[in-house]
Amino acid sequence: MSNNVLIEAKNLSKEYIRGKKEVVMAVNDVDLQIPKGKLVMVTGPSGSGKSTLLNILSGLDKPSEGKVLYEDENIAEWDEEKLATFRRGNVGFIFQNWELIRIMTALENIESPLYPLKIKSKEIRMRAISLLKQVGLWDKADNYPDELSGGEQQRIGIARALVGKPRIIFADEPTGNLDQDNAASIMRLLKSFTKRDTSVLVVTHNEDLKRYADTTHRMSSGRFV
Amino acid sequence: MGTYKILLKSIVFSTRSRRRFFTFVIVFSILSGATIILLSYFDNFSREGLLEHRGVIYEASTLGSVTYDDAQGDIDPGTLGAEAVIYYKYVNFGTNLRICSIDTKYKWGFSEIKPNDLVAGNFPSGDRDALVSDQLLLLLLDAQAPVNIYTKPVVGTKFRLGRSDDTEFELRISGIFKKPESPSLIADDTREWIFIPEASFEDLLSSQNLNYDDSSDLIFIHSVSIIASGDVFSGVSYNNVDAIAANLGNLPGYDSPDFKSKTDKDEQRNMMFLSLIFGIFGTFMVSTLYSYLITRFRRREVAVLKAMGYSKMNVRIVVLSEILVVAITGFVIGLLVIQGFLWNPLGRQSSYIYLIIMSPTAFLSFLAVVISCIPGFILITTRILAVRPIEIFRQK
Ligand SMILES: Nc1ncnc2c1ncn2[C@@H]1O[C@H](COP(=O)(O)OP(=O)(O)O)[C@@H](O)[C@H]1O
Ligand SMILES: [Mg+2]
Numbered sequence: 001m002s003n004n005v006l007i008e009a010k011n012l013s014k015e016y017i018r019g020k021k022e023v024v025m026a027v028n029d030v031d032l033q034i035p036k037g038k039l040v041m042v043t044g045p046s047g048s049g050k051s052t053l054l055n056i057l058s059g060l061d062k063p064s065e066g067k068v069l070y071e072d073e074n075i076a077e078w079d080e081e082k083l084a085t086f087r088r089g090n091v092g093f094i095f096q097n098w099e100l101i102r103i104m105t106a107l108e109n110i111e112s113p114l115y116p117l118k119i120k121s122k123e124i125r126m127r128a129i130s131l132l133k134q135v136g137l138w139d140k141a142d143n144y145p146d147e148l149s150g151g152e153q154q155r156i157g158i159a160r161a162l163v164g165k166p167r168i169i170f171a172d173e174p175t176g177n178l179d180q181d182n183a184a185s186i187m188r189l190l191k192s193f194t195k196r197d198t199s200v201l202v203v204t205h206n207e208d209l210k211r212y213a214d215t216t217h218r219m220s221s222g223r224f225v
Numbered sequence: 226m227g228t229y230k231i232l233l234k235s236i237v238f239s240t241r242s243r244r245r246f247f248t249f250v251i252v253f254s255i256l257s258g259a260t261i262i263l264l265s266y267f268d269n270f271s272r273e274g275l276l277e278h279r280g281v282i283y284e285a286s287t288l289g290s291v292t293y294d295d296a297q298g299d300i301d302p303g304t305l306g307a308e309a310v311i312y313y314k315y316v317n318f319g320t321n322l323r324i325c326s327i328d329t330k331y332k333w334g335f336s337e338i339k340p341n342d343l344v345a346g347n348f349p350s351g352d353r354d355a356l357v358s359d360q361l362l363l364l365l366l367d368a369q370a371p372v373n374i375y376t377k378p379v380v381g382t383k384f385r386l387g388r389s390d391d392t393e394f395e396l397r398i399s400g401i402f403k404k405p406e407s408p409s410l411i412a413d414d415t416r417e418w419i420f421i422p423e424a425s426f427e428d429l430l431s432s433q434n435l436n437y438d439d440s441s442d443l444i445f446i447h448s449v450s451i452i453a454s455g456d457v458f459s460g461v462s463y464n465n466v467d468a469i470a471a472n473l474g475n476l477p478g479y480d481s482p483d484f485k486s487k488t489d490k491d492e493q494r495n496m497m498f499l500s501l502i503f504g505i506f507g508t509f510m511v512s513t514l515y516s517y518l519i520t521r522f523r524r525r526e527v528a529v530l531k532a533m534g535y536s537k538m539n540v541r542i543v544v545l546s547e548i549l550v551v552a553i554t555g556f557v558i559g560l561l562v563i564q565g566f567l568w569n570p571l572g573r574q575s576s577y578i579y580l581i582i583m584s585p586t587a588f589l590s591f592l593a594v595v596i597s598c599i600p601g602f603i604l605i606t607t608r609i610l611a612v613r614p615i616e617i618f619r620q621k
Contacts, residue, residue, distance in 0.1 A: 055615050060532060081536060088534030095618065099529045103241035108234075113533045115234055116227040164534075172618075 006168055006199045007034045007057060012066035014052050014222075026052040027063070028222035034168065035214075037197040039190065043207055044219035050203035051172055053219070057201065058091055058170045059083040088116065092161030094190075096173035098153040100145040100160075107132060107141040110159045117164075131159040135189060151182035158189055168199040175206065187212040231539055235546035245522070246551060249515050253555025253594075254562065256511060260504030261563055261590040263497065276450065278490065279462045281469050282336045283479040284448040288410055291478045293444040299476050300449060305469050308454040309334075313447040314426060315418075316437060318386065323416050325447060326426035327356070334450040337405050338420060346380035346400035349422050354399035355384075356420040361401075386419075386429065394432045396421060410447060463490055504590075508597035512552060516601030519544055520608040527609050528617035537610055544609050548601055556594050560587055 014027040026049045034040050034057075042050050055061035057068055059075050060083075067074045075086060092113075100109045110128040132138050135155040137148075145153055154174065161169050171190065175183035183206075190200050191212050202209065210216050217224045240246050276282065283300075285291045291299075293314050302310040311334050315325040332340050332348050338356065340348050349356050361378045378398050387393035396419075405412045421429065430437050430444075437444050451469055455461030475481045527540055535543070 051619075058532075060615050084531065084534045084536050086534070087532070091534070093529075093532050095529075099525065099618075101238075101526050101529060103238045103526075108238075112530070115231045116535055116539045118227055121230065160533075 004036045005033045006036045006070070008032070008069045009053075009057060010067045010069065012053070012056060012063050012068070014049075014056060014061070015064045025049075025222045027056065029066075030219075030222075030224055032057075032217065032224075034199050034201055036167070036199055037194050038214040039194050039200040039202065039212060041210060041213035041216045042201070042203045042219050043210065043216060044205065046205055048219045049222040050205075050219055052222075054170050054172050054201060054203050058093070059087060088113070089164065090167045092164060092166035092169040094154070094157050094161050094169060094171035094174045096176040098145070098150070098157045098177075100153055100156055102145055105142050105144055106137060106148065106156045109145065109156055110163050113160060113164045127163055128159070131163055132156075135159045150178055151185070154178060154182070154186055155189065158186065162193060162198070166198065168201065169193070171200065171202045173204050174202060175204065175209065183209070228538070228542060231542050232546060235543045236550050238543075239547035239550045242522070242547075245518070249511070249551045250555045250558065252511055253508070253552050254558035255555075256504060256508045257556040257559035257590060257594055258504075258563055259500045260508060260593050261560060261586060263500035263504040264589045264593065265586045276333055276336065278493075279466065280334065280450050280452045281466055281473070281482050282448055282450050283473075283476060283482055284336055285410065285446060286478060286480045288414060288447075289445055291446050293446050295478070296446045296449055299478075300451065300473065302451075305451060305472060306454065306465065307451045307469060309450075309452040311335075311450045311452070313449070314444050315447055316430065316444055317416075319388070321416055322386075323414070323418050324386070324426065324429065325418055325420050326423045327420045329422045331450065331452060334452060336448055336450070337409055337411050338402050342402045342405070343400045344403050346398065349399050349420065351397075351399070352422060352425050352428075353396050354422065354425075355396040356400045356402055357398055358404050358417060359401050360404060361417055361419075388433050388435070392433050394429050396425070460490075460494070463487075505593050505597055508552075508594055509600065512548060512598040512601040513604060515551065516548055516598075516605045517608075519547055520605055523547075523609070524612055525617055527612050528614040531612065532614040532618075540609060541606055544605050545602060548598060548605065552594055552598055556591060560590075 009030060009032040012027055012030045012032070013025065016024045016026055018024050028049070030053060032040075032042075032053075042053060044050055052061065056063045056076070059068070059078070063076050066076070068076045070086075070090075075083065078086065100106075101112065104112060107125075107128050110131055111124050114124045114127070129138075129141070132141055135158060137152055137155055137159075140148060140152060140156075145156070148156065158174075161171075169190070174190070175186055178186065187202075187209055190202065194200055194214070202213070219225070293312060296312055300310060309328075309331060311328045311331055313325060313327065313335055315323045318324050327338075327349065328334055329348070329350055343356075344359055347354075357378050359378070378401055380398055380401060382398045383395055384398070385393040385395050402420075407413050411418050451473075453462050453465035453469055455465050470482060523544055527544065530540055530543065
């Protein structure tokens, strides 16, 4: 594995049994490299296997076959607790529906990934405030998610993904529920973080987002085409 | 440190789902209230109220009407099938004082001074412990019975009794009681009463070099408590009490004993079972229901936290803190409300339990609430930990 590759997928496959006996190859023999500090994009129509691929790479799901190498270790073999520890320190998530926690304020949502870590509350607060400023929502610190627009919620989501200083961010349709202007600003924000050596994997059905990517793969029926 | 932080934060966040939080706090406070009332029944029964349900009291109709010797002739413990027969003996000690024996095992067995009449200290347990009235300062030096207390009694103070200097007998004030209200043999008596355990009573008498059997210094009894065997809840003790009463009937020299009617007893038992159902069983049902709701409402949140790398333990703390915070807040409110009802505005103690907050009942109720929540805890843990983030995120 070359030195500047962060995560590498080798011969990755995932099959689902649908209905009685119909086997669906959601991901079919995929090879993928995510370099450090790059924005990698996987596009493709709905149902082509993008989310399944992302979930396997982030350790939320297990492949049926193949390896996910992270620093020469195959995380596909790890158990749940070990994967949780791995994600805590290395991975940030951004979701299509933002998935902010409703009973936490914007600021607390950003802080939340750090609560289980051995970091002082003061330090956590400082980091969250600094990120809140970077995503331009300093004045919304004490608002609850319900009081924010979709674009604003997604920026909080990005700040939350970044607060743990992850080495990689996984984003599944990050602009899926946003209008064009908001989508563009979210993508620019994501792109800006790659300059600090954070890798980003974006999966989306929206081909227009390609221009923000360093590398793009097109997926169809579980395969790269 | 991480765990502690999650706990603190989760407690704060739990209160944010306002409607759910307040609804269940109120429900839990009502249930805790019922639990407290239920357990105060137990407390009640195990202390003073117990006497009515477990024993027959024969109280002397006037002071000096029954001697200890006569009492022993009146009541034959062997034929009664009683668990215990307790004689509350007393002697005149000088012109200002009477000394009375009490039983340290059946503290609630004495009809006039109850454990809850204590205003300070404890019921006598050690051999040289004495229970004195809060008005003992009226008692000053007496030529025949020197007692060296000159100020208001204080728990822990030692004092000596004796008819002459070389027979002085040392006692320690272990508790101070509030004088009973009239009519009562003790309240209506012009002398002061000091209560000491049966064993000390014997020792005191023999230390005085006096023959308490001669006609001028007789041992009298204040009352006799006959404790029936069997437990209150099954009703066995009730039947035994009735049998003892039927066997003995009215005795000359004693007031006729006071019996609770069967309907009164049944009513009380029904109340107990009702609060049992509402209190403990209700808490159990509601906490389980609440836990189920938490697992439904907080599934998505749990999925997000797990994706972010929260461990199983972390997630457990996040969700369990909600039900704990709600149950404990509800309990405290229920306790305070009940305390409010029990607290008589005139500053007098109403009923047996006047400071429930400090009572074993409060502690036991708290334990009951926590234990009732355990099935809910288990439900939460298993259901929440089974949440797989990818499955949740697939559901829109
Ligand atoms: N848990 C599952 N059970 C059965 N089939 C699934 C499951 N998850 C995904 N699939 C199927 O796998 C294929 C790829 O799904 P997905 O990865 O969600 O695609 P995309 O994200 O590109 O829309 C689809 O045909 C989908 O129906
Ligand atoms: Mg998808």
